[in-house]
Amino acid sequence: MPQEFSDDILQKLALLQAKFAASGQDLGAYLEGLLHADYLTYWDYIQLDTLLSLQRPLTKFPDEQIFILYHQVTELYFKLVLNELDQLDGTPSAADLLKRVGRINRYFSALTDSFGVMVDGMDPDQFLKFRMALLPASGFQSAQYRKIEIRCTTFDRLLHADFRAAHAEHVRSDLPELFEKIYWKSGAVELSTGDKTLTLKQFEAKYGEELLAWAGHCMDHNLRAAWRALPEAERTEPLREAFRTLDAFVNVHWPLAHYRSAVRYLQKDPADIAATGGTNWQKYLPPRFQQRVFFPELWTPQELEEWGKSWVKREVFGLE
Secondary structure: OOOOOOHHHHHHHHHHHHHHHHOOOOHHHHHHHHHHOOOOOHHHHOOHHHHOOOOOOOOOOOHHHHHHHHHHHHHHHHHHHHHHHHOOOOOOOHHHHHHHHHHHHHHHHHHHHOOHHHHOOOOHHHHHHHHHHHOOOOHHHOHHHHHHHHHHOOHHHHEOOOOOHHHOOOOHHHHHHHHOOEHHHHHOEOOOOOOEOHHHHHHHHHHHHHHHHHHHHOOOOOHHHHHHHOOHHHOOHHHHHHHHHHHHHHHHHHHHHHHHHHHHHOOOOOOOOHHHOOOOHHHHOOHHHHOOOOOHHHOOHHHHHOOOHHHHHHHHOOOO
């Protein structure tokens, strides 16, 4: 005897009928398709076989797998961050900002806490050998990370420290000129000549126009602009602390996690930078040199003066 449909099922069928009728589709055809469709599986949904096939070492050293996998995981976290930032276009409310920035902070917390995989998780001898086979590629070339930086603050805050004050009141037409003064370009030049490294030339050729266009989009759609647009009454302490936490993660904890890894695996001679793709990591990574701060108005003068110093003393040199 045919089973009778419950009122709940009949109600859902009626809603589906209305949905498909609105777009000129036949519900019966879609229901027939369901009869022939297989159940969704976990491995198909997340494309697991494809994901696990994306690690292609260039050398015989087993620890190169760690290096590849960790960088791929990092890029996926960056995509999560950008997903949150994309939802803050327009004029986000204080509640939206707190929710999205809170999520971003969790992503960066996971990234920073996991960096021991890179600091202590590879054999130094293997690293120094397989890393030389990867030149001139470098994590410096992460376009997603650059997009995160640009989306977080006004463009003047990303310039080399020598140019920030003069361009605090920049306008959109200034962006092409200012793009040449962005801080990370000075981190990938030849020490002896000041010429761009191949690492930087490759990166600019692939992403330069895209990042400049992104800077134009973010001119009015960045987190610092969103903070400034909030009425004073909505600049709550939890939101202020969330912004400060993001600033510390992106501009102190994350670059210094890389610095600690570089100290672990590379010699400390500033000229010995080949294994980073030509980036001068000793001058490029430490926040005390770059003084990158997304939201300077949220920090005291003393905090800005001491930017990153306590972390270096504690994590790199083991001092209290």
